[in-house]
Amino acid sequence: MAIQFKIIEHVALITLDGQPSTNTLSVSELMHLRKTLSACQDDEQVRVIVVTGAGGRAFCSGVNLNASLRTVPGYVGAALKSREAEAEEGGYGRLLDLTDLEIWKPIIAAINGACLGGGFELALQCDLRLAASEASFGLPEVGTASIPAAGGVQYLLRAIPAAHAMKIALTGEPVDAQEALRIGLISDLVPHEQLLPTALGLAQRIAVNGPLAVQAIKRLALQTGHLTAREFATQTHLHWGLLRDSQDQAESRLAQAEQRAPRYTGA
Numbered sequence: 001m002a003i004q005f006k007i008i009e010h011v012a013l014i015t016l017d018g019q020p021s022t023n024t025l026s027v028s029e030l031m032h033l034r035k036t037l038s039a040c041q042d043d044e045q046v047r048v049i050v051v052t053g054a055g056g057r058a059f060c061s062g063v064n065l066n067a068s069l070r071t072v073p074g075y076v077g078a079a080l081k082s083r084e085a086e087a088e089e090g091g092y093g094r095l096l097d098l099t100d101l102e103i104w105k106p107i108i109a110a111i112n113g114a115c116l117g118g119g120f121e122l123a124l125q126c127d128l129r130l131a132a133s134e135a136s137f138g139l140p141e142v143g144t145a146s147i148p149a150a151g152g153v154q155y156l157l158r159a160i161p162a163a164h165a166m167k168i169a170l171t172g173e174p175v176d177a178q179e180a181l182r183i184g185l186i187s188d189l190v191p192h193e194q195l196l197p198t199a200l201g202l203a204q205r206i207a208v209n210g211p212l213a214v215q216a217i218k219r220l221a222l223q224t225g226h227l228t229a230r231e232f233a234t235q236t237h238l239h240w241g242l243l244r245d246s247q248d249q250a251e252s253r254l255a256q257a258e259q260r261a262p263r264y265t266g267a
Helices: 027-042 075-079 083-088 118-124 142-143 151-161 162-171 177-182 194-209 211-224 229-244 246-256
Strands: 002-008 013-017 048-053 058-060 109-112 113-117 128-132 136-138 188-190
Touching: 002 027, 002 113, 013 027, 013 246, 027 083, 048 188, 058 109, 058 118, 109 188, 109 194, 113 118, 113 162, 118 136, 118 246, 128 177, 128 194, 136 177, 151 162, 177 188, 188 194, 194 211, 211 229, 211 246, 229 246
Parallel strands: 013 048, 048 109, 058 113, 109 128, 113 136, 128 188
Antiparallel strands: 002 013
């Protein structure tokens, strides 16, 4: 499978293109995806990231086990190595966990079909999820006597009410796009032909805002949501103070005075 990548204005579009295998990811493809996401974080031209799947069958159906190496004996030894070193020995689970990449730019998942297993875990780590009417969502691992390896259950519990999350996780049964919208798993449900334009349009609406402010909001949302009110208020004030002295804040004030749209640079 190929990881397709292009930049449209300030939006990076990443397409998982492995249609014969319902866009499953091999170890090498997972590593490629991780490198692409890291590059987006470091590229000042990119302000928002959109991830989608090629074709109409699937967003991503998880890891391609047929193309992955067989895990070597001795899990503990491999788990204490870096993710890349473990992956070279066949351990792919930690590659699906994107937290170590520290991607503060918003990621939008444009879900065009089956979103299952590791693919669902990938989508759950995105900040916004939009879906086409053909989409379906599920964590089928329990049916194979396993569990989601990258925190899928916990991400699901944070995304939707516990009763719905536990039903999905414990039965292993998928839910369709209409049910996903009803329980709040996705924000928008659109016809297939409107999915990518809708996702890119949303990305552009985010991208016109102050790039540093957008990243600060995401960082605060992920890092301070579990804190007490006093603690998260302190962290919020620190970020507010950093942004107050940015060039973009000065540009915002100047643009208001001149009655024009601001031209943000992310500085």
